[in-house]
Amino acid sequence: MELLVASTIGLLTSVGIYLMLRLRTFPVILGLTFLSYAVNIFIFAAGRLAVNQPPIIAKGATYADPLPQALVLTAIVISFGMTAVIVIMSLGGYLESGHDKVDMDGEP
Structure with a gap:
């Protein structure tokens, strides 16, 4: 399970960085979203990956840490x-300039 989670984190990070390096605003926004995921x-x-464990302290059982869950909820x-x-900022930039290119040095 740890390998699956680590692979997912790596894939989302690489996709996010790839999309953030594009020259259009919509892929940059998607890249930031994937990176935040x-x-x-x-x-x-x-907070420890445990399957079929109670989320709170029980007698003789290990438990999942609630602090990372609260941090993720806040981050979402x-x-x-x-x-x-x-x-909204990218929409305003598109309406102002007529294109959605991030690089302002070149032609649209």
Whole structure:
């Protein structure tokens, strides 16, 4: 299970970085979203991956750490708000310039 989670984190990170290096605003926004998903899964996995374990302390049982779960929940809310702000900013840039290229030195 750890190999699957580590592979997923690596794949999401590589896709996010690849999309952030594109010259259009929509792939940059998607890249930031994928990168935030990778960080969220990494933080969630830091709280110990345990299958069929209670989320709270029980007698004689190991438990999942609730702190990474709370951090991921907070990060999801913040990333959703920041994604909305970035979309509005890119929409304003598109309406102002008529194209969505990130590189402003070249022709549209």
